[in-house]
Amino acid sequence: MFQEEKITASKEAHAPLGETARIYIMGKSHDVPQGLTILKAMEYAGYRLVRGVGCRGGFCGACATVYRKAGDFRLYVGLACQTGIEDGMYLAQIPFYPAPKPIYDIQRLSPDVGALLRFFPEIVRCLQCNTCTKVCPQGLEVMNYIAAAQQGDLKRVAELSFDCISCGLCVSRCPAEITHYHMGLLARRLFGAHMTPKATHLQKRLAEIEKGQFEEELEALCRADRQALERLYAQRVIEPEG
Amino acid sequence: MSYPDSMRASVAQVERTRPERLKRRPFARLTLEEKTSLLQRFHPDYKPEGFRHLSAGPNRGQKVPHELADLLEARSRIDPDAFELNKAVDHDVDVLVIGAGGAGTSAALIAHSQGAKVLMVTKLRWGDANTMMAQGGIQAADRPEDSLGRHYLDVMGGGGFVNTPELVRALVTDAPFVVKWLEDLGALFDKQPDGGMIEVHGGGTSIRRMHSCGDYTGMEFMRVVRDEARNQGIVCLEFTPVVDLLLDDSGQCAGAILCDLDTKEYSLVRARCTILASGGMGRLHCQGFPTTNHYGATADGVIIAYRAGVPMVFMDTVQYHPTGVAFPEQLFGQLVTEKVRGLGAHLVNQEGERFIYELETRDAVSAAIIRECGERRKGLVTPTGVLGVWLDTSMIDMLWGEGTTRKALPAMVRQFGRYGIDITKEPILQYPTQHYQNGGLMINEHGETPLPNLFAAGEVSGGVHGRNRLMGNSLLDIFVFGRRAARRAALRAKEVRLGPLSLDHVRAYNRQVEEAGISNGRVSPMILPDYTPTSHRIRRVGGVAVG
Numbered sequence: 001m002f003q004e005e006k007i008t009a010s011k012e013a014h015a016p017l018g019e020t021a022r023i024y025i026m027g028k029s030h031d032v033p034q035g036l037t038i039l040k041a042m043e044y045a046g047y048r049l050v051r052g053v054g055c056r057g058g059f060c061g062a063c064a065t066v067y068r069k070a071g072d073f074r075l076y077v078g079l080a081c082q083t084g085i086e087d088g089m090y091l092a093q094i095p096f097y098p099a100p101k102p103i104y105d106i107q108r109l110s111p112d113v114g115a116l117l118r119f120f121p122e123i124v125r126c127l128q129c130n131t132c133t134k135v136c137p138q139g140l141e142v143m144n145y146i147a148a149a150q151q152g153d154l155k156r157v158a159e160l161s162f163d164c165i166s167c168g169l170c171v172s173r174c175p176a177e178i179t180h181y182h183m184g185l186l187a188r189r190l191f192g193a194h195m196t197p198k199a200t201h202l203q204k205r206l207a208e209i210e211k212g213q214f215e216e217e218l219e220a221l222c223r224a225d226r227q228a229l230e231r232l233y234a235q236r237v238i239e240p241e242g
Numbered sequence: 243m244s245y246p247d248s249m250r251a252s253v254a255q256v257e258r259t260r261p262e263r264l265k266r267r268p269f270a271r272l273t274l275e276e277k278t279s280l281l282q283r284f285h286p287d288y289k290p291e292g293f294r295h296l297s298a299g300p301n302r303g304q305k306v307p308h309e310l311a312d313l314l315e316a317r318s319r320i321d322p323d324a325f326e327l328n329k330a331v332d333h334d335v336d337v338l339v340i341g342a343g344g345a346g347t348s349a350a351l352i353a354h355s356q357g358a359k360v361l362m363v364t365k366l367r368w369g370d371a372n373t374m375m376a377q378g379g380i381q382a383a384d385r386p387e388d389s390l391g392r393h394y395l396d397v398m399g400g401g402g403f404v405n406t407p408e409l410v411r412a413l414v415t416d417a418p419f420v421v422k423w424l425e426d427l428g429a430l431f432d433k434q435p436d437g438g439m440i441e442v443h444g445g446g447t448s449i450r451r452m453h454s455c456g457d458y459t460g461m462e463f464m465r466v467v468r469d470e471a472r473n474q475g476i477v478c479l480e481f482t483p484v485v486d487l488l489l490d491d492s493g494q495c496a497g498a499i500l501c502d503l504d505t506k507e508y509s510l511v512r513a514r515c516t517i518l519a520s521g522g523m524g525r526l527h528c529q530g531f532p533t534t535n536h537y538g539a540t541a542d543g544v545i546i547a548y549r550a551g552v553p554m555v556f557m558d559t560v561q562y563h564p565t566g567v568a569f570p571e572q573l574f575g576q577l578v579t580e581k582v583r584g585l586g587a588h589l590v591n592q593e594g595e596r597f598i599y600e601l602e603t604r605d606a607v608s609a610a611i612i613r614e615c616g617e618r619r620k621g622l623v624t625p626t627g628v629l630g631v632w633l634d635t636s637m638i639d640m641l642w643g644e645g646t647t648r649k650a651l652p653a654m655v656r657q658f659g660r661y662g663i664d665i666t667k668e669p670i671l672q673y674p675t676q677h678y679q680n681g682g683l684m685i686n687e688h689g690e691t692p693l694p695n696l697f698a699a700g701e702v703s704g705g706v707h708g709r710n711r712l713m714g715n716s717l718l719d720i721f722v723f724g725r726r727a728a729r730r731a732a733l734r735a736k737e738v739r740l741g742p743l744s745l746d747h748v749r750a751y752n753r754q755v756e757e758a759g760i761s762n763g764r765v766s767p768m769i770l771p772d773y774t775p776t777s778h779r780i781r782r783v784g785g786v787a788v789g
Contacts, residue, residue, distance in 0.1 A: 035626070037572045046778035050481065050503050050770065054370045055536045057576045058657055059461055062370060082660055084572050103473050106428055138656065158430060163458060163652050166465070185469055189428030192466075197437025198425060205384040205418045217391035218415070221398075222407040230274060233399040236448040239387070241586065241601075 021087040038065055038080035038091060051095035058082040061167030064137070067091035077135045077169050097168040099179045104186065111190040113152030120183040123149050125176035132170035132180055138163050142170050142180055149187060154195060157187035244662035249569070249671070252592045252622045256632050256669045259594035264640055266586065269599040277606050284609035284616070287559050287709070292529045297758035299751070300553040307560060309526035313545050316764035317752045319485050320499060320508070322745035327488070331497070331512040331743075335361045336735035337728070338497060338513035340484050340543065343371025344460070344717065345700030346519035347467045348724035349731075350476045353517075356732035360476055361511060363500055365483035365520075365538045365769065369464045372521055372536050372701065373720060376460025377579035377653060378444065379452035380424075381714035382417035385441060388449050390414045397715060400446040400603045401680075401708020406555075409706045412687040413715065416722040421453060423721070429466045430455055442584045444713035446603040452714045457579050457653045460717055482509075483542065483769050486748055487516065487550045487696070491741040495550065495696035501769075514738040515695045515731035518543040519724060522679030522701035525771045528560050532575025533676040542767035543702040547683050549751045552691045555704040556681025561711055564589075564607035566675025568630030570661045575675045578633060578654065580604070580713040585650060586641045588634045589672070591620035597631075605710040608674040615673065622671060630671035639666050678716065680707050689727025695738055697731050699723035 020031045023041060030045040039053060054062030063080035070088030080093060102119040109115045116123065123146055132142035145160035161184030170180045208214070224232070245253055272280065282288050293305040298315055306314065337353040339346045342364035354360045364370070383393040393414040398405055421439075425431060432440040432454050441450040455462035471478075481503040488510070490496040497513040520543030524535025533539070548554060565578040583589070583600040589607070590596055591614050598610035611631050615621030621629040635654075638647045647666045648655055658665045682704030689697040700720040707715060772779065 035571045040572075040773070043773040044775060046774050048770075048772060048774055049537075050366075053537050054366060055372075055375045057375050057534065057536075058653070059375045059458070060367075060370055060536075062367060082572075082657065084661070101469075101472055103475070105473065106470070107426075162430065162456065162462075163656075165461065185465055188430055189466060189469065192428035192430045193426060194428075196430070196433060197435075199384070199421075199431075199433065199437050199439045201386060201438055202382075202384045202418055202422055202425070204386070206422060209390070209415060209418065214390040214415070217389065218394060218411050221391055221394050222411055226403045229395070229398055229403050233395055233403075234274060236392075236395065236399075239443075239449040241443050241450075241584070 021085050023085055024090040026092050032085060034085070036085055038078065038083050038085055039063055041085045042080070052080065052093040056081045059165060061165035064094045064167040064169045065091055066094065077137055079137050079167065082137070094168065094172060097172050099168060099171050099182060101182050106189050106193055109190060111154055111194040113150070115190060116149050116152070116183060116187060119186060120179065122176060122178050123183060126150070126178065127176055129175060131173045131175070135169045135173050137167060137169060138165060140164060145184060146178060146180065149183060154187050154191040157184060158191040161188065244664070244668065246625055248625055249622060252632070253669060255592065255594035256590055256634055259590065260634065260637065263588055263596065263634070264637060269596055271599045272602055272606060277602070280609045280613070281605055284613045285605055286529050286531070286562060289529065293558060297760065298754040299548050300551055301548070301557070304558070306557045307526070307528040309528050310523060310541060310544070310557065312764060313526070313541060313766040313768060314548055315755060315758070315760045316766040317755055318549065318748045319765045319767065320748070322748045325499065325508070325510070325745065327510065327743040327745065332509040333361050333511040335359045335511065335513050336515065337731050338363070338511050338516045339519060340498065340516065341371070341519035341521060342368040342478050343519065343521060343700065343720065344373035344464055344467065345720035345724035346517070347464070347471050348721050349517045349519055349699055349728040351467060351471050351474060352725045352728035353732045354474055354476055356729065358732040358735055361513070362476060362478040363482045363484060363511070364478060364480055365542070367480050368478045369468050370536060370538060371464070372524070372539060373460045373464045373717065375534065375536060375577065376717050377457040377577065378581040378584070379454035379459050379714045380421065380717040381444070381447070381451045381712070382421040382453060382718065383414060383451055384418045384421060384439065385449070385451070388451055392448060393417065393451065396447050397712060398708070400710050400712040402710060403708070405708035406705035408687045409685070412726065413706055413718060413722050416726070417718050420718060420721040420725070424463055424466065427466050427470055429462050432456065442581065443601055444584055445580055445601045445607065446712045452581070452584065454581065457581060457651045463717060484546060485767065486745070487546050488512070488743050488745065489550060489747050491744050494694040494738070494740065496740045496743055510743070512740065512743065514735040514740065515697065517689070517697040517699060517727045517731055518547060518683065518702050519699045520702050522682070524676050528676055531562060531674065531676040532566060534563055534566060534575065534577035535676070538770065540768040540771060541679070542769060543698070544683060545767040547691065547693070547696065547698065550693055550696070550747050552693050552696065553684045554681060555684050556709060557704065559680040559709045560676060561604055561678035561680050562608040562674040563677035564604055564611055564674050565633055565672040567670070568628045568673040569624045569671040570663070571626050572661060573657060574628070576657070577675070577677070578670065578672060579651070582633060582635055582638070582651065582654070585638045585646070587637050590632045590634055592622040592631070593620060603710055603712065611672070611674055624671065628673065630673040632669040633672045634669045635665040636667050636669060678711055680704070680709055680711055685723070687726070688730040689723045690730060695734065697727035699727045
């Protein structure tokens with residue numbers, strides 16, 4: 001049996017056959033089983049995806065999709081791997097969207113509004129239209145983190161932008177041509193590298209390791225036979241959960 | 243309420259037993275004997291029909307999953323006679339890094355910092371990797387109560403005491419350095435106000451050692467190291483997978499053949515050292531399981547290195563993550579992080595009863611769920627015929643206060659919220675899903691494979707985790723061995739002298755496959771899976787570029 005056939009039979013294309021929905025992929029109509037995600041519906045319709053597909057789990061932002069529904073003027077967005085199909089959906093993917101990424105040395109920048117404005121001066125062009133927030137498939141308050149950036153509040157930018165998956169839908173719709181997700185990343189790195197207190201226990205542990213404090217213990221464990229290891233393992237004292 | 247009527251009675255059972263369970267009475271842990279017996283009876287690794295013995299290559303006679311054997315017992319995707327290898331190469335570099343996830347990107351950064359000329363290549367986009375999807379955390383023994391030896395022992399016990407000792411030693415020793423490196427690069431760890439790391443348990447840990455960044459831990463690391471590598475000017479060719487390695491006339495690794503997925507053109511890289519950081523094999527769907535893995539996880543690195551003579555270790559063991567989504571259908575097989583159980587959520591059957599201590603190692607919890615749904619018949623069946631047990635996520639807020647779930651597991655709240663399931667108030671249905679390739683290419687503690695000038699780091703390699711990896715040791719593994727391989731490769735690249743390039747190893751392997759009587763027409767590596775229905779596939783008569 002060929003590999004490919006096995007996979008089709010496997011759980012990925014696990015669709016309950018029964019009721020179908022009619023969807024339109026870049027204008028072509030397809031009848032696909034209800035209950036599929038947009039991504040799986042495209043595959044069901046015969047598309048072998050190379051672009052516009054990634055982790056298939058909602059973390060990588062590769063499958064940003066825009067769609068409209070029959071009889072509805074609104075433009076909807078979603079991740080193809082996380083959005084269920086609906087009857088009458090007209091959809092297209094945005095497999096790539098150009099977004100300039102400035103080059104900087106994070107260690108040498110100072111964590112303030114100056115750094116953000118130097119690399120992303122366009123953030124001051126924000127029209128407060130809130131379109132970025134409306135299109136964010138993660139439901140982030142994108143416009144609010146742009147506002148926080150203008151005020152130099154890096155902590156707030158970091159908090160509001162942390163769950164960003166860099167799908168680029170905000171960038172594609174911004175009338176001020178802001179590259180939101182790259183700016184958010186710079187702000188978070190500045191906040192993490194310069195404004196968050198370092199873990200002192202971590203620093204201490206590095207010094208201990210460098211002094212060779214654990215060498216003997218590890219050497220003995222590496223040489224221990226299976227029986228000895230099993231005995232030590234069974235004797236471990238388990239720390240209570242939090 | 244988001245669940246269909248057929249599932250609600252069982253949800254009510256979960257609610258009924260919840261008050262008693264919130265008292266958090268300890269559930270008996272498995273003894274080593276009980277665990278062994280549970281695994282042997284119910285873990286998919288112990289199902290002989292899931293495996294076969296290889297008929298070609300360095301591991302001939304050893305068993306691997308059928309799905310991997312299908313790709314190992316296959317001819318190369320390329321025709322070795324179609325290439326003029328020694329006229330001109332397209333790229334001539336010190337270090338070629340194959341794969342652009344966490345292992346590849348950290349390797350590229352370190353090799354670059356050592357002065358090496360680096361080229362990265364990757365199948366999809368930079369960062370399209372399982373690293374991006376890792377939610378739960380990274381282990382490092384950095385609390386004063388913890389020690390490297392304790393971490394070592396937990397890793398060995400989790401792996402069945404068969405892990406390669408010097409690899410485990412490297413893993414636990416470098417761990418605090420890796421966390422420090424990420425902290426300095428600006429990764430936003432979950433911290434106390436004084437900067438101390440917030441650390442929790444994971445399955446199989448004896449002490450709280452799990453560092454995290456919400457439930458976007460891997461994404462945060464990936465974003466940060468990728469940004470740093472872009473700042474350093476490191477070149478990454480996207481949508482350009484490797485289809486085979488190149489050796490030189492003396493049999494050293496000397497680079498690779500690339501294929502551009504947009505233009506379908508092949509190109510040649512000559513590299514003094516090559517680091518394979520191409521990830522695992524989730525998308526092979528061993529024994530028909532769904533997977534948590536990235537679209538590109540098709541074992542390409544294992545395939546091309548094996549063909550070039552690199553042996554594999556522990557390739558007969560696959561990690562099934564205990565908690566993959568069983569409902570809703572749209573999220574089927576996707577990961578529910580172990581952090582949920584680390585935060586105290588119980589696993590219960592359709593009657594609301596616990597059946598395993600939730601933080602046993604993953605192999606044991608998966609086996610227990612399979613037993614509960616199979617032999618014990620206490621799994622719940624969904625409307626589409628999928629079996630599962632409940633993970634009582636609503637306990638988290640009840641134990642730690644309202645808002646805890648939303649703060650600690652934002653990705654999950656969002657993911658289920660899209661389908662009308664509020665995980666802060668309702669349990670979610672789970673069944674094991676293929677998650678990790680425990681084994682892989684043989685390496686030493688410097689990331690070197692037995693093939694000169696070829697290194698491997700991360701999931702593509704084997705030995706670090708023995709027969710079962712612990713949570714939080716994969717995000718660790720990729721950075722520890724990505725950095726180690728890069729340091730050694732950058733150094734070695736200075737002295738390597740390459741002869742004329744050759745694909746004789748591909749010819750030789752093709753001959754072996756033929757001599758073993760395998761004439762199935764299969765080619766490998768797979769590059770990308772094909773999820774289109776057969777009804778579509780049989781109509782594609784013009785040939786396809788990948789798959």
